[in-house]
Amino acid sequence: MHENTVSVVIEDEDDIFRQLNRAEKLAASGETADAINACVRAEALLSQTKRLRDIIFVLLPEADAVAQSVLLELLTKSDNRDDVQDAKLADFLCQRGAFEDALPFLRRAAPRLRGEYFSAWNYIRCLEETGRFDELIDCAALLDDLAARAGGTVSLYSQLANARLAKCFDRTRLVSEIEALEMSVLWMSPEQVFDRIRMAVTQSEAFSVVSLGYNEARLIAATSLRANILLSSPETVRIINLAWTEQFGELFLSCSPALIAQLGRTTREGGREAGILCLPGAGVLAQDNPHFGFFAVQDREMRAGRYGAFAEMNALALLASSDPGLRNLLAGQPFLGVVSGVPGLASRIGDVCGVTAVTEYLLRAPETGAPLPADATIALADDIWVPFPGAIFVIAAGLLGPYVCERVRQSGGIALDVSKCLSTWDQ
Numbered sequence: 001m002h003e004n005t006v007s008v009v010i011e012d013e014d015d016i017f018r019q020l021n022r023a024e025k026l027a028a029s030g031e032t033a034d035a036i037n038a039c040v041r042a043e044a045l046l047s048q049t050k051r052l053r054d055i056i057f058v059l060l061p062e063a064d065a066v067a068q069s070v071l072l073e074l075l076t077k078s079d080n081r082d083d084v085q086d087a088k089l090a091d092f093l094c095q096r097g098a099f100e101d102a103l104p105f106l107r108r109a110a111p112r113l114r115g116e117y118f119s120a121w122n123y124i125r126c127l128e129e130t131g132r133f134d135e136l137i138d139c140a141a142l143l144d145d146l147a148a149r150a151g152g153t154v155s156l157y158s159q160l161a162n163a164r165l166a167k168c169f170d171r172t173r174l175v176s177e178i179e180a181l182e183m184s185v186l187w188m189s190p191e192q193v194f195d196r197i198r199m200a201v202t203q204s205e206a207f208s209v210v211s212l213g214y215n216e217a218r219l220i221a222a223t224s225l226r227a228n229i230l231l232s233s234p235e236t237v238r239i240i241n242l243a244w245t246e247q248f249g250e251l252f253l254s255c256s257p258a259l260i261a262q263l264g265r266t267t268r269e270g271g272r273e274a275g276i277l278c279l280p281g282a283g284v285l286a287q288d289n290p291h292f293g294f295f296a297v298q299d300r301e302m303r304a305g306r307y308g309a310f311a312e313m314n315a316l317a318l319l320a321s322s323d324p325g326l327r328n329l330l331a332g333q334p335f336l337g338v339v340s341g342v343p344g345l346a347s348r349i350g351d352v353c354g355v356t357a358v359t360e361y362l363l364r365a366p367e368t369g370a371p372l373p374a375d376a377t378i379a380l381a382d383d384i385w386v387p388f389p390g391a392i393f394v395i396a397a398g399l400l401g402p403y404v405c406e407r408v409r410q411s412g413g414i415a416l417d418v419s420k421c422l423s424t425w426d427q
Contacts, residue, residue, distance in 0.1 A: 020051055027058045035059055036067055039074055053085045060092060083109040087117035090126075099126040115146045124156045131289040133163040147234065157238035161231050165221060165293030168230065171285070174296060178282040181310060188311045190319040193276055196309065197329060200275065200414050204390030208405040208415040210274035212302060213313050215243045216267070217280075217294040219399050220301055222252070223264025227297050239294070247341070247398045249371030259375055263403060270406030271302040278313045278417075279303065316416065320424035325352035330392065337361065337393035337413070339384065339404050343369050348425045349394060363397055378403070386413035394418045 019041045026035035039056055056071050063071060075089050086105040093102035106123035113119045120142060127136040140160060147154045181187055188196065193209065200207035212220075221227050222240035231239075237252055244252040252260075271277050279302075280288075280295050288295065303310075312318070320326055330336060330353040338346035339361040346360035361384055363377050364370060372380070381397070381404045389412040396419040397404045408415035 020055070023052075023055045027055055030062070032059055032063055032067060036063070036070055040070070050082050050085065053082065053089075057085070057088055083112050084117055087113055087119040087122075090122050091118050094122045094125060099129045102126050103130070111142055114149075115142065120146055120154075120156065124159045128159050128162065128290050131292075133166050133293075136160065136163040137167070153234045153238060155238060155242070157232075157235045158242075159290070161221070161235040161239050162290065162293035164230050164235070165227060165297055166289075167293075169293075169296040169300075171292065171296075174299065175282050175286045178279075178285055178299075182282060186308075186310055188276060188309050188315070190311070190315050190322070193311050193315050194319055194323070194329060196276060197414070197416065201333075201390060201392065204388075206389065206409050206412045206414070207275040208270065208273070208409040209276045209278065209311075209316065209417055210271050210402045210405045210415075211278040211313055211316065211417040211420055212271060212298060212402070213280070213420065214291055214294075215399055216402060217291060217298040218243055219267060220264070221294045221297040223260060223267070224297055224301060226301075243399060244374075247371060247400070248374040248377060250373050255374050259378065263374070263378065263400075266406055267402045268301060270402035270409075272306050273406065273409065274308060274402075276309045276311050276315070277302065277306065278311045278315045281312050284313075314420050316418055317421035317424075320418075320421040325349075325424050326394075326418070326421075327353050330355060330394070333392055335359070335387055335391050337384070337386075337391065337408075338395075339363065339381070339393055339408075340396035341371070341398060342396060342422065345396065345422070345425065352425055363400065381407055384408060384411070386411040388412075390414055392416065396422055 019038045023035050023038035026032075026038060035055070036059060039052060039059070053075055056075055060068060060071055086109040090102040090105040090109065093099075093105075102122060103126045106119055106126060110119040110123040115121075124136060124139060124143075127133075127139070136159065143154055143156050143160060146156070197207070197209065199205070218240045222236055228236055241252045244250075279299070285292065285295055285299075316326075323329060330349070333353075333355050335357045336350065336353070336355045337359050338349055340346070341363045343362060343364065346358050350356065350358035361380060363380055364372060377400060381400055384393070384404070384407055386393075386408060391413045393408045393413050393415050395401055395404045395408070395415055395417050398419065401417045401419050405415035405417055
């Protein structure tokens, strides 16, 4: 494709070496265009491919898009492969989102390099992003080998868990079911969500709007008895460990099984009993390979047997785009409870909405803002006091969102999971 722009004339082998030496010097001095031309001239000598590729890797980061295309073509031309260079090339392609192009290099390099040079991470990521769940599952032995050298577990077990779970569901059927739900009277627009909340406020009705997203799906999968039958213990732990550590400042395995079971059970109740349950839509389920397995488990355990209303998982965020700060919804309330792990959120909401009686439940250490352990955080959630029927609580509690919503609803309050629209109070 570039024959019209660069003329290749090879007179003898000495000329090849001169071109390679010249390319190295030009690359080192930042003369990218001339260095690329020298690389193109030197490419014909296959025995020097490794050295040529080393020069190209120096040039790639500084080259513009057109030059990168020329360099990538040179990198992929030869059959004289080098595992480390293949891994570096694949890493560059993955950073550009070219997962299909990176896969052929990683299939060979990752096992031979035993995961070094980001090869295992990129290989598993490519398989996940392209939906090749069977091939990903076949990589279990490679991941076990990596885990054995890393002390027993690797983060990539989360991808393996997602793949195993995804294989248990008929994706086409599930997407069709959600598409049908989105067309039904049970699916609410943001405007209908607003009207339904208003009705609950007017009638002082115990009510909740619960949002289920990426981390909630991981929590539900990690605490699902049926999912745990399919997964090994390291896989289950890695599903949720990162989000758990960010929320509570401790490892998932450090918590008691009874506490984890309580959180999982009440999270499910919070979704099933919600006045409006906000779910990932059909478009997300059809396209999101890295989370499809977790989303499918979440859907099976939260939507099945439920007869309430549904909405898109960012419904309150969409509502906040037309009603910034949710002022029309919250202004004039005699009381507002704010449950979050965000210091200062309660005062910002009170100022924006003109509510003076704001009670804050901060799910972090008040002095330092550091995360509280899971048992302490759940104890705070259990102690939330609802002052009167229909009192409104806005909740941004991370993994505890559905749990806190259910606690408030059970106590007669109105719980709104606003975790997807926190930016509306940043002004």
